Amino acid sequence: MTTEDVKKNQLKTRETRWKPMVWTIYKVDDQGKYETTLERYDDHLVVTVPFADASQEQAEEVKQRVLRNESSPIEYFMYKRLLDPKALAQAMGVAVWRLKRHFKPDVFKKLDQNKLQEYAKIFNVQVDDLINFREDA
C-alpha cells in the first residue's frame, strides 16, 4: 500500500506538492513560429485546487454530522477524497441509492467486513479508521 507515501505527500505544502507539475502550452514566438512553453503552478490558472477545496469544506460539514451521529464516515471520506456519490458508487460497483444507505449510521454499523475493506481500499485508509472514525487517516 502507498498509505505512507500519501501521508508523506500530505505533509508537504501545496506549493511543494504542485512544484513538479507542468502544463505544456503551444505558443507563438517572436518569429511567428510555434514552440512549447511550460506553465507552472504559479502562472497557470489551476482551477483544480478550488474544486478540491470545496470538496474538503463539504467533508468538514459532514464531519460534524458524523460526530452528531447523523451520517457515517463513508460520506466524510467520500468528500475528503474528492469523490461524489455517483463516482464512489461507480468505484464500488453499487447503485447510488445503496451507497447512500451506507451514509446512515445504523446501516453503516451493520456493514460486513468485505464492504468495509472495499471502502477502505478506495479511501486509502484502514478498516479500523472507518469503524472508529479517524478523520485524518
Add this chain to the structure above:
Amino acid sequence: MKVKDQYEHRTYAHCETGTVTSLLRHHGLEISEPMVFGLASGMMFAFLPFVKMTGGMPVIAYRSIPKSIIGGIQKRLGVKFEVRKYRDEVKAMEDLSELADRKQVVGVQASVFWLPFFPEEMRIPFNAHNIIIFGKENGEYLVSELFIEETTRIKSQDLQNARFAKGIMAPKGFMYYPTYIPEKIDINSLILKSIKRTNFMMLSAPVPCGVRGIFYFANYIEKLGGKKSEKYIRSLLGHIALMQEEVGTGGGGFRYMYAAFLEEAYERLEIPALQEASRKMTEAGNLWRNFALACARTFKRKDSEIDLPLIANLLRIAGKAEKEVHLMLRKIT
C-alpha cells in the same frame, strides 16, 4: 522499426496525443505532437448537457472521443499498434511486467484517482488518462508522465488499481505499443486529407457538436441565469475553465495545438493559405482563452457579479473566429 535504446522522457500537452507521439518517436518515427493531433483529426467540439460527469457537470469536449487518436493515427499513417484489454487483473500485470522486462515501452490507460505521484488535489476520478511505462526497477514501474518534468515511479499495486478503476470509461487494463511502422511514410500527402476530415466534423456535425455546438453552448450559458442556483453556475464556469485549459489541451482547448499543426503543414506544403489559417486559429485560441479566463474569474471570486451574457458573447466571438478558419480551409482541401 528502429527502436531507440534509451527512452527519452518529455512533457506533452495532452495525454493521448502525448503518449502516441512519444511511442512513435521511441520506435523511430520522428513526428511532432501537433502533427499526430492533426493527422488523427483530433480536433472537435461537443457539449453534452445531458451526460453528467463527477459533481453533476456536463461533458464539454474540445477533442474527439478518447482512443480516437490511437485509432486515427493507425488508419492515417499505416502504423500498427498492439492493443490489449483485460478482464483478468493479474494477467494484465503479468503481461505488462513481461513487456517491461523485454524493454518494450508501453502506453497504459490509467485512472488519475489512483496515481500517487499526482498532488492530492488533482486526484479526481477521471479514468481516461494515459501514461507511459518504460521499465521496471526493484519491483516498481518507471513512469513517463506528461504533466511531470522528471520521470517518476509507481508501485505495482497502485498501477494495478489505476488500470482497473471502475466507472465511466473504465480502463480495463488497456495498453498499447507500436508493432509496425512502414519504412517510408509520406506525411505531406496525408495532411490535406486530415484537414478535410476535421473540417467536415467541425462544419457539418449537427448540434451539439462542431461549430454549431459552440453556439448552442453559448446560448445554453446565457439562459442559465434564473434556472440554476448561483453556486451551480459558478461551479459550471469553473468546470469549463478546467476542461478547456487545465486537463492538458495545449492551451485554448486544443486550438493552439491545431494552429501549430497548420503551421507545420505550411512549412511542409508551402501553401500560403495554411499559414494564414494557422495565424487565424491562433487568434481563435486567444479568444477561447479569454472566455476561459472570464469563466475562471467568476468561479474563483465568489462575491463577483455573474455576467452570463458577457461570458456567452466571449464564447460566440471565439466560435465565430474559429468557424471562419474552417471555412477558409474548406476552400483549399
